[in-house]
Amino acid sequence: MDFEAWWLIFVPLLFGLGWLAARFDIKQMLSETRNLPDSYFKGLNFLLNEEPDRAIDAFVEVAKLDSETTELHFALGSLFxxxxxxxxxxxxxxxxxxxSDLPIAQREHAQHELAQDYLKAGMLDRAEEAFAVLKETSFALPALRALIRIYESEHDWGRAIEAVDSLRKLVDEPVPQLVHYYCEQAQAALALKPTADVHAAQKALTQAVHAAQAAQVAPGSPSLVRVAMIRAGIAGSLQDEVAKRQHLESILKQSPEFAGLIAQDLLAGYIASGESAAGLALLLAHYEQYPSLDLFNVVFRAMRAQQSAASAWAFARNSLQNHPSLLGLDRFLEAELAQVEQEGKGAEPKQVAVPGADLALLRTLINRHTQRLDRYVCRSCGFQARRYYWQCPGCNAWETYKPRRLEEIE
Structure with a gap:
C-alpha cells in the first residue's frame, strides 16, 4: 500500500486530543477534590498513622456534612x-x-446491616423483625440463616424448621441440624405435664429420620444416636423392654463410642428381665474393644454388685494398667466407699478390695486432681461441661462434643 503524506496531519491532531482529555480529567479531579471536606483527608491521614479512633471521628464529621455519602455510612456502621x-x-x-431518596438496593443493604447490629447487640426480637423483612430480597439467604440461629437460641424449634424449609427452597444444601430440631420437639412432647404426648414425640422422630435421609446423614452419626436413645426412652415408658433393648443395642453396633451414655440403661433392662449376667457380659465384651471411662464405671459397679469385690478389683487393676487413668481410679474408690458406707448401715458385709486402706483419704487426694478432667469438652470453642450436650451451650454448635471425658481426649 502506498504511503500518503497527508496522513501525517493526524499525528499532531491525536496528540492534541489526548492533551485536551488529560487536561479535562485533571480539572475534574481537582474540582471533585476541592469539594471534599477537610475532615475526609484528616480521616485518611489518621488511618495511615494507625489512629483508628480519631479517623472514625473525622469520618463521622464527613458523614454529617455530606448526607449523600452512603458508602461512607456503611463503612462507619461496620467499623462501629x-x-x-x-x-x-x-x-x-x-x-x-x-x-426517602435511598435506592432500593442500598435500602435492603442498610436493613441487613441494621439486623446484624441488633443480633450482635443481643436484641433478638428486633433482629428477628429486621431479618424477616429481608425474606423476599436479595439478602434472603443470609437473613434466613440468621433467623435459624435466632430460633435456635430461643428454642423455637417449630419456627426453626420452617426457616430451614424456606432456606432449602432457595438453595440445595444439607442442613444436618434439622434432625436435632425434631429431636428437641420429641423431647418437649415427652416432657409435657401431666401426661407426655407420646404420639407427637414418635411423629417428630419419624420426621427426624426423614430429615437425616434427606441430608444423607451417616447411620452411626450422633443425631441418629440421639433418635435411638429417645426411642428407647419411649419404649421404656411403655414397658416395652424388648424394643428398648433393641434400640440401645443398635447404638452399640453402629456407634460404639457412645456406649458410655447408654450402658446404665441397657444394663437396667437386662436386670429387669432377669438377665443381669448376660447384660454384664455384653458390656464387658464391648469395653474390651472400645474402652471408655463411663463404660468402665458401669462395668465395675455391676461386677461389684453381681460378683465380688475381688473380681471387680481385678477388672479395675487390669483396665488401669492398660489404660492409666486418674478418673478411673477415682471412680473405683468412689464405688468402694459407697459399699463401705452401705455395709455400715447394716447391709450384708462383702470383701473390701484393699483391706486396711484409708480409701476416703486416697479418694480425697485423687479427686482434687480429677475435677477438671471429669468433663466433656466442645471441640469448637473448648466449653467444658459435666454432662453431655448435643448442642454446645457456649458456641451453640451441634455435635461438637465427643462422648469421652477430657482426660481421655488429652
Missing amino acids: RRRGEMERAIRVHQSLLFR
Missing part, C-alpha cells in the same frame, strides 16, 4: 459494630433507612 459500639452502629444504619 466490629468495635462493639452497637448504639452508634444502629444510629448510622437507621439514619440511612430514614432517607
